[in-house]
Amino acid sequence: MNDDYLQDLMIRFAYNSTALNGNAATEEETRSILLSEYISKPIALRELYEILNYKDLMKFLEAHQEEEIKAQTIIEINRIITENLDSNQNLTNNEKAKLEKWAADLTWRLKFCTSDEERFKVLIEQHAEFKKLNVFDSENDSTGRALLLLSCMHDKIPPIIFEKYQEERYELAMENQDIEELCILAAEGKKKEKKRLAEYDEEYQIDVKLLKTLSDELEEAHSTFYQDEVLEDEYGQNRAFLDSVKTKRDQEQIKFRVRDYKEHCQDISKDRCAARTNRTRYDDYDEGRHL
Missing domain, CATH: 1.20.58 (Methane Monooxygenase Hydroxylase; Chain G, domain 1)
Structure with missing residues:
Protein backbone atom coordinates (compact mmCIF):
# COMPACT_ATOMS: atom_id res chain seq x y z
CA MET A 1 0.00 0.00 0.00
CA ASN A 2 1.48 3.33 -1.03
CA ASP A 3 1.54 6.43 1.16
CA ASP A 4 -1.22 8.28 -0.69
CA TYR A 5 -3.57 5.32 -0.37
CA LEU A 6 -2.77 4.88 3.33
CA GLN A 7 -3.52 8.55 3.96
CA ASP A 8 -6.83 8.21 2.13
CA LEU A 9 -7.57 5.03 4.10
CA MET A 10 -6.85 6.80 7.39
CA ILE A 11 -9.32 9.58 6.59
CA ARG A 12 -12.11 7.28 5.45
CA PHE A 13 -11.60 4.83 8.31
CA ALA A 14 -11.51 7.62 10.90
CA TYR A 15 -14.66 9.21 9.49
CA ASN A 16 -16.72 6.02 9.22
CA SER A 17 -15.62 4.45 12.49
CA THR A 18 -16.21 7.60 14.56
CA ALA A 19 -19.46 8.34 12.69
CA LEU A 20 -20.73 4.87 13.61
CA ASN A 21 -20.09 5.91 17.22
CA GLY A 22 -22.14 9.09 16.78
CA ASN A 23 -19.44 11.62 15.85
CA ALA A 24 -21.12 14.44 13.89
CA ALA A 25 -18.08 15.50 11.80
CA THR A 26 -18.39 15.04 8.03
CA GLU A 27 -15.76 13.22 5.97
CA GLU A 28 -14.40 16.53 4.66
CA GLU A 29 -14.19 17.92 8.20
CA THR A 30 -12.42 14.73 9.27
CA ARG A 31 -9.95 15.17 6.41
CA SER A 32 -9.31 18.80 7.42
CA ILE A 33 -8.74 17.87 11.06
CA LEU A 34 -6.34 15.01 10.28
CA LEU A 35 -4.35 16.68 7.49
CA SER A 36 -4.48 20.39 8.35
CA GLU A 37 -5.52 20.38 12.01
CA TYR A 38 -8.13 22.94 10.93
CA ILE A 39 -11.70 23.00 12.23
CA SER A 40 -14.21 24.80 10.02
CA LYS A 41 -16.94 24.99 12.67
CA PRO A 42 -17.36 24.48 16.43
CA ILE A 43 -17.01 20.83 17.42
CA ALA A 44 -17.21 19.01 20.74
CA LEU A 45 -13.76 18.46 22.25
CA ARG A 46 -14.41 14.73 22.62
CA GLU A 47 -15.33 14.44 18.94
CA LEU A 48 -12.14 16.30 18.00
CA TYR A 49 -9.96 13.92 20.05
CA GLU A 50 -11.82 10.90 18.68
CA ILE A 51 -10.77 11.92 15.16
CA LEU A 52 -7.23 13.05 15.99
CA ASN A 53 -6.51 9.72 17.69
CA TYR A 54 -6.81 7.96 14.33
CA LYS A 55 -3.61 9.59 13.13
CA ASP A 56 -1.64 7.77 15.83
CA LEU A 57 -3.76 4.66 15.32
CA MET A 58 -2.81 4.38 11.64
CA LYS A 59 0.87 4.83 12.49
CA PHE A 60 0.56 1.96 14.97
CA LEU A 61 -1.29 -0.30 12.51
CA GLU A 62 1.29 0.34 9.79
CA ALA A 63 4.17 -0.35 12.19
CA HIS A 64 2.67 -3.64 13.45
CA GLN A 65 0.95 -5.04 10.36
CA GLU A 66 3.52 -7.81 9.93
CA GLU A 67 3.06 -9.09 13.50
CA GLU A 68 0.51 -11.52 14.87
CA ILE A 69 -2.14 -9.88 17.04
CA LYS A 70 -1.67 -10.43 20.76
CA ALA A 71 -3.63 -9.28 23.81
CA GLN A 72 -1.16 -6.42 24.29
CA THR A 73 -1.76 -5.32 20.69
CA ILE A 74 -5.48 -5.05 21.41
CA ILE A 75 -4.91 -3.16 24.65
CA GLU A 76 -2.59 -0.69 22.91
CA ILE A 77 -5.08 -0.10 20.10
CA ASN A 78 -7.79 0.71 22.62
CA ARG A 79 -5.42 3.00 24.52
CA ILE A 80 -4.64 4.97 21.35
CA ILE A 81 -8.30 5.23 20.33
CA THR A 82 -9.33 6.44 23.80
CA GLU A 83 -6.44 8.91 24.34
CA ASN A 84 -7.79 12.07 26.05
CA LEU A 85 -11.27 10.52 26.34
CA ASP A 86 -11.22 9.75 30.09
CA SER A 87 -11.29 6.02 29.54
CA ASN A 88 -10.34 3.42 32.14
CA GLN A 89 -8.15 0.50 31.06
CA ASN A 90 -7.91 -1.36 34.35
CA LEU A 91 -8.54 -4.85 33.00
CA THR A 92 -8.96 -7.86 35.25
CA ASN A 93 -6.93 -11.02 34.70
CA ASN A 94 -10.08 -12.68 33.37
CA GLU A 95 -10.60 -9.88 30.82
CA LYS A 96 -6.98 -10.12 29.70
CA ALA A 97 -7.41 -13.88 29.33
CA LYS A 98 -10.42 -13.29 27.08
CA LEU A 99 -8.29 -11.08 24.84
CA GLU A 100 -5.52 -13.67 24.74
CA LYS A 101 -7.99 -16.38 23.72
CA TRP A 102 -9.59 -14.20 21.05
CA ALA A 103 -6.18 -13.34 19.55
CA ALA A 104 -5.02 -16.97 19.67
CA ASP A 105 -8.25 -18.14 18.01
CA LEU A 106 -7.79 -15.56 15.25
CA THR A 107 -4.23 -16.68 14.53
CA TRP A 108 -5.12 -20.39 14.66
CA ARG A 109 -8.14 -20.05 12.36
CA LEU A 110 -6.32 -17.94 9.78
CA LYS A 111 -3.49 -20.47 9.67
CA PHE A 112 -5.80 -23.05 8.08
CA CYS A 113 -7.36 -20.73 5.49
CA THR A 114 -6.47 -21.53 1.90
CA SER A 115 -8.13 -18.59 0.12
CA ASP A 116 -8.93 -14.93 0.58
CA GLU A 117 -12.64 -15.84 0.75
CA GLU A 118 -11.99 -18.10 3.75
CA ARG A 119 -9.87 -15.44 5.44
CA PHE A 120 -12.58 -12.86 4.77
CA LYS A 121 -15.24 -14.95 6.54
CA VAL A 122 -12.97 -15.77 9.49
CA LEU A 123 -12.20 -12.08 9.99
CA ILE A 124 -15.90 -11.19 9.97
CA GLU A 125 -16.71 -13.98 12.43
CA GLN A 126 -13.89 -12.86 14.74
CA HIS A 127 -15.08 -9.25 14.45
CA ALA A 128 -18.53 -10.28 15.63
CA GLU A 129 -17.01 -12.41 18.39
CA PHE A 130 -14.95 -9.47 19.66
CA LYS A 131 -18.10 -7.46 20.34
CA LYS A 132 -19.25 -10.14 22.78
CA LEU A 133 -16.09 -9.72 24.88
CA ASN A 134 -16.89 -6.10 25.83
CA VAL A 135 -13.82 -5.87 28.07
CA PHE A 136 -12.99 -2.16 27.77
CA ASP A 137 -14.54 0.79 29.54
CA SER A 138 -15.25 2.48 26.18
CA GLU A 139 -14.67 2.24 22.42
CA ASN A 140 -15.04 -1.56 22.28
CA ASP A 141 -16.66 -1.38 18.84
CA SER A 142 -14.01 1.05 17.51
CA THR A 143 -11.29 -1.26 18.79
CA GLY A 144 -12.95 -4.19 17.03
CA ARG A 145 -13.05 -2.30 13.72
CA ALA A 146 -9.39 -1.32 14.12
CA LEU A 147 -8.50 -4.98 14.74
CA LEU A 148 -10.41 -5.94 11.60
CA LEU A 149 -8.43 -3.39 9.58
CA LEU A 150 -5.13 -4.56 11.09
CA SER A 151 -6.00 -8.18 10.28
CA CYS A 152 -6.65 -7.24 6.64
CA MET A 153 -3.33 -5.42 6.45
CA HIS A 154 -1.55 -8.40 8.02
CA ASP A 155 -3.10 -10.89 5.58
CA LYS A 156 -2.60 -8.62 2.56
CA ILE A 157 -6.28 -8.47 1.61
CA PRO A 158 -8.31 -5.32 0.78
CA PRO A 159 -9.25 -3.41 3.94
CA ILE A 160 -12.75 -3.96 5.32
CA ILE A 161 -14.44 -0.73 6.36
CA PHE A 162 -18.02 -0.63 7.58
CA GLU A 163 -19.44 2.69 6.44
CA LYS A 164 -21.74 5.27 7.99
CA TYR A 165 -24.53 4.64 5.47
CA GLN A 166 -24.60 0.99 6.65
CA GLU A 167 -25.05 1.98 10.29
CA GLU A 168 -28.52 0.58 10.95
CA ARG A 169 -27.86 -2.75 9.23
CA TYR A 170 -24.38 -3.03 10.77
CA GLU A 171 -25.51 -2.41 14.34
CA LEU A 172 -28.43 -4.83 14.00
CA ALA A 173 -26.20 -7.52 12.49
CA MET A 174 -23.60 -7.09 15.23
CA GLU A 175 -26.27 -7.21 17.93
CA ASN A 176 -27.76 -10.40 16.49
CA GLN A 177 -24.38 -11.90 15.54
CA ASP A 178 -25.70 -12.20 11.99
CA ILE A 179 -22.55 -13.31 10.16
CA GLU A 180 -24.25 -13.61 6.78
CA GLU A 181 -25.48 -10.00 6.89
CA LEU A 182 -22.08 -8.76 8.11
CA CYS A 183 -20.39 -10.55 5.21
CA ILE A 184 -22.80 -8.88 2.78
CA LEU A 185 -22.08 -5.45 4.27
CA ALA A 186 -18.32 -6.06 4.28
CA ALA A 187 -18.41 -7.33 0.69
CA GLU A 188 -20.00 -4.06 -0.43
CA GLY A 189 -17.04 -2.15 0.97
CA LYS A 190 -14.53 -4.74 -0.21
CA LYS A 191 -15.60 -4.29 -3.83
CA LYS A 192 -15.16 -0.51 -3.64
CA GLU A 193 -11.83 -0.91 -1.83
CA LYS A 194 -10.45 -3.19 -4.55
CA LYS A 195 -11.32 -0.57 -7.15
CA ARG A 196 -9.75 2.20 -5.08
CA LEU A 197 -6.57 0.15 -4.58
CA ALA A 198 -6.36 -0.51 -8.32
CA GLU A 199 -6.66 3.21 -9.05
CA TYR A 200 -3.82 4.02 -6.66
CA ASP A 201 -1.71 1.16 -8.03
CA GLU A 202 -2.21 2.46 -11.57
CA GLU A 203 -1.21 5.94 -10.46
CA TYR A 204 2.09 4.49 -9.21
CA GLN A 205 2.93 2.62 -12.44
CA ILE A 206 5.57 5.03 -13.75
CA ASP A 207 7.47 4.72 -17.06
Whole structure:
Protein backbone atom coordinates (compact mmCIF):
# COMPACT_ATOMS: atom_id res chain seq x y z
CA MET A 1 0.00 0.00 0.00
CA ASN A 2 1.48 3.33 -1.03
CA ASP A 3 1.54 6.43 1.16
CA ASP A 4 -1.22 8.28 -0.69
CA TYR A 5 -3.57 5.32 -0.37
CA LEU A 6 -2.77 4.88 3.33
CA GLN A 7 -3.52 8.55 3.96
CA ASP A 8 -6.83 8.21 2.13
CA LEU A 9 -7.57 5.03 4.10
CA MET A 10 -6.85 6.80 7.39
CA ILE A 11 -9.32 9.58 6.59
CA ARG A 12 -12.11 7.28 5.45
CA PHE A 13 -11.60 4.83 8.31
CA ALA A 14 -11.51 7.62 10.90
CA TYR A 15 -14.66 9.21 9.49
CA ASN A 16 -16.72 6.02 9.22
CA SER A 17 -15.62 4.45 12.49
CA THR A 18 -16.21 7.60 14.56
CA ALA A 19 -19.46 8.34 12.69
CA LEU A 20 -20.73 4.87 13.61
CA ASN A 21 -20.09 5.91 17.22
CA GLY A 22 -22.14 9.09 16.78
CA ASN A 23 -19.44 11.62 15.85
CA ALA A 24 -21.12 14.44 13.89
CA ALA A 25 -18.08 15.50 11.80
CA THR A 26 -18.39 15.04 8.03
CA GLU A 27 -15.76 13.22 5.97
CA GLU A 28 -14.40 16.53 4.66
CA GLU A 29 -14.19 17.92 8.20
CA THR A 30 -12.42 14.73 9.27
CA ARG A 31 -9.95 15.17 6.41
CA SER A 32 -9.31 18.80 7.42
CA ILE A 33 -8.74 17.87 11.06
CA LEU A 34 -6.34 15.01 10.28
CA LEU A 35 -4.35 16.68 7.49
CA SER A 36 -4.48 20.39 8.35
CA GLU A 37 -5.52 20.38 12.01
CA TYR A 38 -8.13 22.94 10.93
CA ILE A 39 -11.70 23.00 12.23
CA SER A 40 -14.21 24.80 10.02
CA LYS A 41 -16.94 24.99 12.67
CA PRO A 42 -17.36 24.48 16.43
CA ILE A 43 -17.01 20.83 17.42
CA ALA A 44 -17.21 19.01 20.74
CA LEU A 45 -13.76 18.46 22.25
CA ARG A 46 -14.41 14.73 22.62
CA GLU A 47 -15.33 14.44 18.94
CA LEU A 48 -12.14 16.30 18.00
CA TYR A 49 -9.96 13.92 20.05
CA GLU A 50 -11.82 10.90 18.68
CA ILE A 51 -10.77 11.92 15.16
CA LEU A 52 -7.23 13.05 15.99
CA ASN A 53 -6.51 9.72 17.69
CA TYR A 54 -6.81 7.96 14.33
CA LYS A 55 -3.61 9.59 13.13
CA ASP A 56 -1.64 7.77 15.83
CA LEU A 57 -3.76 4.66 15.32
CA MET A 58 -2.81 4.38 11.64
CA LYS A 59 0.87 4.83 12.49
CA PHE A 60 0.56 1.96 14.97
CA LEU A 61 -1.29 -0.30 12.51
CA GLU A 62 1.29 0.34 9.79
CA ALA A 63 4.17 -0.35 12.19
CA HIS A 64 2.67 -3.64 13.45
CA GLN A 65 0.95 -5.04 10.36
CA GLU A 66 3.52 -7.81 9.93
CA GLU A 67 3.06 -9.09 13.50
CA GLU A 68 0.51 -11.52 14.87
CA ILE A 69 -2.14 -9.88 17.04
CA LYS A 70 -1.67 -10.43 20.76
CA ALA A 71 -3.63 -9.28 23.81
CA GLN A 72 -1.16 -6.42 24.29
CA THR A 73 -1.76 -5.32 20.69
CA ILE A 74 -5.48 -5.05 21.41
CA ILE A 75 -4.91 -3.16 24.65
CA GLU A 76 -2.59 -0.69 22.91
CA ILE A 77 -5.08 -0.10 20.10
CA ASN A 78 -7.79 0.71 22.62
CA ARG A 79 -5.42 3.00 24.52
CA ILE A 80 -4.64 4.97 21.35
CA ILE A 81 -8.30 5.23 20.33
CA THR A 82 -9.33 6.44 23.80
CA GLU A 83 -6.44 8.91 24.34
CA ASN A 84 -7.79 12.07 26.05
CA LEU A 85 -11.27 10.52 26.34
CA ASP A 86 -11.22 9.75 30.09
CA SER A 87 -11.29 6.02 29.54
CA ASN A 88 -10.34 3.42 32.14
CA GLN A 89 -8.15 0.50 31.06
CA ASN A 90 -7.91 -1.36 34.35
CA LEU A 91 -8.54 -4.85 33.00
CA THR A 92 -8.96 -7.86 35.25
CA ASN A 93 -6.93 -11.02 34.70
CA ASN A 94 -10.08 -12.68 33.37
CA GLU A 95 -10.60 -9.88 30.82
CA LYS A 96 -6.98 -10.12 29.70
CA ALA A 97 -7.41 -13.88 29.33
CA LYS A 98 -10.42 -13.29 27.08
CA LEU A 99 -8.29 -11.08 24.84
CA GLU A 100 -5.52 -13.67 24.74
CA LYS A 101 -7.99 -16.38 23.72
CA TRP A 102 -9.59 -14.20 21.05
CA ALA A 103 -6.18 -13.34 19.55
CA ALA A 104 -5.02 -16.97 19.67
CA ASP A 105 -8.25 -18.14 18.01
CA LEU A 106 -7.79 -15.56 15.25
CA THR A 107 -4.23 -16.68 14.53
CA TRP A 108 -5.12 -20.39 14.66
CA ARG A 109 -8.14 -20.05 12.36
CA LEU A 110 -6.32 -17.94 9.78
CA LYS A 111 -3.49 -20.47 9.67
CA PHE A 112 -5.80 -23.05 8.08
CA CYS A 113 -7.36 -20.73 5.49
CA THR A 114 -6.47 -21.53 1.90
CA SER A 115 -8.13 -18.59 0.12
CA ASP A 116 -8.93 -14.93 0.58
CA GLU A 117 -12.64 -15.84 0.75
CA GLU A 118 -11.99 -18.10 3.75
CA ARG A 119 -9.87 -15.44 5.44
CA PHE A 120 -12.58 -12.86 4.77
CA LYS A 121 -15.24 -14.95 6.54
CA VAL A 122 -12.97 -15.77 9.49
CA LEU A 123 -12.20 -12.08 9.99
CA ILE A 124 -15.90 -11.19 9.97
CA GLU A 125 -16.71 -13.98 12.43
CA GLN A 126 -13.89 -12.86 14.74
CA HIS A 127 -15.08 -9.25 14.45
CA ALA A 128 -18.53 -10.28 15.63
CA GLU A 129 -17.01 -12.41 18.39
CA PHE A 130 -14.95 -9.47 19.66
CA LYS A 131 -18.10 -7.46 20.34
CA LYS A 132 -19.25 -10.14 22.78
CA LEU A 133 -16.09 -9.72 24.88
CA ASN A 134 -16.89 -6.10 25.83
CA VAL A 135 -13.82 -5.87 28.07
CA PHE A 136 -12.99 -2.16 27.77
CA ASP A 137 -14.54 0.79 29.54
CA SER A 138 -15.25 2.48 26.18
CA GLU A 139 -14.67 2.24 22.42
CA ASN A 140 -15.04 -1.56 22.28
CA ASP A 141 -16.66 -1.38 18.84
CA SER A 142 -14.01 1.05 17.51
CA THR A 143 -11.29 -1.26 18.79
CA GLY A 144 -12.95 -4.19 17.03
CA ARG A 145 -13.05 -2.30 13.72
CA ALA A 146 -9.39 -1.32 14.12
CA LEU A 147 -8.50 -4.98 14.74
CA LEU A 148 -10.41 -5.94 11.60
CA LEU A 149 -8.43 -3.39 9.58
CA LEU A 150 -5.13 -4.56 11.09
CA SER A 151 -6.00 -8.18 10.28
CA CYS A 152 -6.65 -7.24 6.64
CA MET A 153 -3.33 -5.42 6.45
CA HIS A 154 -1.55 -8.40 8.02
CA ASP A 155 -3.10 -10.89 5.58
CA LYS A 156 -2.60 -8.62 2.56
CA ILE A 157 -6.28 -8.47 1.61
CA PRO A 158 -8.31 -5.32 0.78
CA PRO A 159 -9.25 -3.41 3.94
CA ILE A 160 -12.75 -3.96 5.32
CA ILE A 161 -14.44 -0.73 6.36
CA PHE A 162 -18.02 -0.63 7.58
CA GLU A 163 -19.44 2.69 6.44
CA LYS A 164 -21.74 5.27 7.99
CA TYR A 165 -24.53 4.64 5.47
CA GLN A 166 -24.60 0.99 6.65
CA GLU A 167 -25.05 1.98 10.29
CA GLU A 168 -28.52 0.58 10.95
CA ARG A 169 -27.86 -2.75 9.23
CA TYR A 170 -24.38 -3.03 10.77
CA GLU A 171 -25.51 -2.41 14.34
CA LEU A 172 -28.43 -4.83 14.00
CA ALA A 173 -26.20 -7.52 12.49
CA MET A 174 -23.60 -7.09 15.23
CA GLU A 175 -26.27 -7.21 17.93
CA ASN A 176 -27.76 -10.40 16.49
CA GLN A 177 -24.38 -11.90 15.54
CA ASP A 178 -25.70 -12.20 11.99
CA ILE A 179 -22.55 -13.31 10.16
CA GLU A 180 -24.25 -13.61 6.78
CA GLU A 181 -25.48 -10.00 6.89
CA LEU A 182 -22.08 -8.76 8.11
CA CYS A 183 -20.39 -10.55 5.21
CA ILE A 184 -22.80 -8.88 2.78
CA LEU A 185 -22.08 -5.45 4.27
CA ALA A 186 -18.32 -6.06 4.28
CA ALA A 187 -18.41 -7.33 0.69
CA GLU A 188 -20.00 -4.06 -0.43
CA GLY A 189 -17.04 -2.15 0.97
CA LYS A 190 -14.53 -4.74 -0.21
CA LYS A 191 -15.60 -4.29 -3.83
CA LYS A 192 -15.16 -0.51 -3.64
CA GLU A 193 -11.83 -0.91 -1.83
CA LYS A 194 -10.45 -3.19 -4.55
CA LYS A 195 -11.32 -0.57 -7.15
CA ARG A 196 -9.75 2.20 -5.08
CA LEU A 197 -6.57 0.15 -4.58
CA ALA A 198 -6.36 -0.51 -8.32
CA GLU A 199 -6.66 3.21 -9.05
CA TYR A 200 -3.82 4.02 -6.66
CA ASP A 201 -1.71 1.16 -8.03
CA GLU A 202 -2.21 2.46 -11.57
CA GLU A 203 -1.21 5.94 -10.46
CA TYR A 204 2.09 4.49 -9.21
CA GLN A 205 2.93 2.62 -12.44
CA ILE A 206 5.57 5.03 -13.75
CA ASP A 207 7.47 4.72 -17.06
CA VAL A 208 11.07 3.92 -16.08
CA LYS A 209 12.35 4.31 -19.67
CA LEU A 210 10.80 7.75 -19.95
CA LEU A 211 12.40 8.83 -16.68
CA LYS A 212 15.79 7.61 -17.96
CA THR A 213 15.30 9.65 -21.16
CA LEU A 214 14.35 12.73 -19.17
CA SER A 215 17.39 12.26 -16.94
CA ASP A 216 19.68 12.06 -19.99
CA GLU A 217 18.09 15.19 -21.50
CA LEU A 218 18.50 17.07 -18.24
CA GLU A 219 22.16 16.15 -17.94
CA GLU A 220 22.85 16.90 -21.60
CA ALA A 221 21.35 20.38 -21.30
CA HIS A 222 23.28 21.01 -18.09
CA SER A 223 26.62 20.01 -19.65
CA THR A 224 26.02 21.66 -23.05
CA PHE A 225 24.77 25.10 -22.14
CA TYR A 226 26.26 27.83 -19.99
CA GLN A 227 24.81 27.77 -16.48
CA ASP A 228 24.31 30.95 -14.55
CA GLU A 229 23.20 30.91 -10.91
CA VAL A 230 19.50 30.74 -11.79
CA LEU A 231 19.96 27.83 -14.20
CA GLU A 232 22.13 25.93 -11.73
CA ASP A 233 19.40 26.28 -9.12
CA GLU A 234 16.73 25.14 -11.62
CA TYR A 235 18.89 22.17 -12.61
CA GLY A 236 19.37 21.17 -8.96
CA GLN A 237 15.66 21.34 -8.23
CA ASN A 238 14.80 19.30 -11.32
CA ARG A 239 17.47 16.72 -10.54
CA ALA A 240 16.10 16.26 -7.01
CA PHE A 241 12.51 16.08 -8.26
CA LEU A 242 13.40 13.58 -10.98
CA ASP A 243 15.12 11.33 -8.45
CA SER A 244 12.00 11.33 -6.24
CA VAL A 245 9.31 10.67 -8.89
CA LYS A 246 6.78 8.11 -7.60
CA THR A 247 3.51 8.71 -9.44
CA LYS A 248 2.23 9.41 -12.93
CA ARG A 249 1.42 12.94 -11.81
CA ASP A 250 5.04 13.43 -10.78
CA GLN A 251 6.12 11.96 -14.11
CA GLU A 252 3.99 14.41 -16.12
CA GLN A 253 5.23 17.31 -14.02
CA ILE A 254 8.92 16.51 -14.52
CA LYS A 255 8.36 16.22 -18.30
CA PHE A 256 7.28 19.85 -18.40
CA ARG A 257 9.98 20.93 -15.96
CA VAL A 258 12.79 19.38 -18.04
CA ARG A 259 11.31 20.91 -21.22
CA ASP A 260 11.16 24.35 -19.58
CA TYR A 261 14.71 23.99 -18.26
CA LYS A 262 16.04 23.15 -21.75
CA GLU A 263 14.22 26.17 -23.19
CA HIS A 264 15.65 28.40 -20.46
CA CYS A 265 19.15 27.09 -21.23
CA GLN A 266 18.66 27.86 -24.93
CA ASP A 267 17.30 31.34 -24.18
CA ILE A 268 20.27 32.19 -21.97
CA SER A 269 22.64 30.85 -24.64
CA LYS A 270 20.96 33.00 -27.32
CA ASP A 271 21.14 36.05 -25.07
CA ARG A 272 24.86 35.47 -24.47
CA CYS A 273 25.50 35.03 -28.21
CA ALA A 274 23.59 38.21 -28.97
CA ALA A 275 25.51 40.07 -26.29
CA ARG A 276 28.83 38.86 -27.72
CA THR A 277 27.76 39.84 -31.24
CA ASN A 278 26.75 43.30 -30.12
CA ARG A 279 29.99 43.68 -28.20
CA THR A 280 32.02 42.66 -31.29
CA ARG A 281 30.14 45.13 -33.47
CA TYR A 282 30.67 47.88 -30.91
CA ASP A 283 34.38 47.07 -30.67
CA ASP A 284 34.70 47.05 -34.49
CA TYR A 285 32.89 50.38 -34.70
CA ASP A 286 34.95 51.85 -31.93
CA GLU A 287 38.17 50.65 -33.56
CA GLY A 288 37.15 52.09 -36.93
CA ARG A 289 36.30 55.43 -35.39
CA HIS A 290 39.82 55.76 -34.05
CA LEU A 291 41.58 54.93 -37.31
